[in-house]
Amino acid sequence: MKKHSTTMTKAVVVGSLILTCSLLFMASGCSTRSDEAAAIKIGESLKKMQYEIQVADIGTTVEDRIKKQEEFKPFLTEQGYIVFTANRQSEIATGYALNNNLNIKVKQIEFENMKQDNMEKDTFSFRYSIDLELSPSELTSSKGTSVVTHTGHMSVVKQDNEWKILKDLDNGFIADE
Incomplete structure (x- = not known):
């Protein structure tokens, strides 16, 4: 009877191990999806923040522009912020x-997640497409609205347990349309 009990114990241990591994595998898949959603x-x-613009709310002083530019910091890595500001990405749409x-x-x-094989852990590479509605402000007599599509590429990394944008490469701007 003891031999039967030992075999049964081994079967329970192996079964528990298989169940645990399966649950961990499923959890890691869910974690990847939730990480992707957080990165997006x-x-x-x-x-x-970059493209929701009301003309009446745009500040006109240098201090206003610096303050607006600094509002982008929480979304970007330090390196990403330097490039973002050097390329004037926070100012181009506002100026337009x-x-x-x-x-x-x-x-x-x-x-769209690019899912590149050589991607590092905790890094996502996305292509993105944005439809922007351009409408006359209250400062103009023009009445028509239009929608333009803008595309780009973005790299998002996990840094200090937070998702931050490392790179945001806009493919032109609405003024180029």
Whole structure:
């Protein structure tokens, strides 16, 4: 009877091990999906901050522009912030809106995970597409609205347990349309 009990114990241990491994494998898959969703969310937040513009709310002083530029810091790595500001990404859309008396609103953002084999852990590479609605501000008599599509590429990394944007490469701007 003792031999039967030992065999049964081994079967329970092996079964438990298989169940545990299966659960861990499934949990890691769920974790990857939730990490991807969190990385996309930070990308969407940055792009909305960059492109949701009301002409009446644009500050005109250098201090206003510096303050606005600093609002992007929480979304970017230190290196990402340096490049973002050096390329004036926080100012280009605002300048376009101001010069043309157009409000800009994000209609839709889509991210596509590039899933490259050589990607490091806790890193995502996305292509994105943004539909921007351009509408006349209250400072103009123009009535028509239009929608333009803007595309780009973004790299998002986990840094100190938070998702941050390392790189945001816009493919042109609405002024180029």
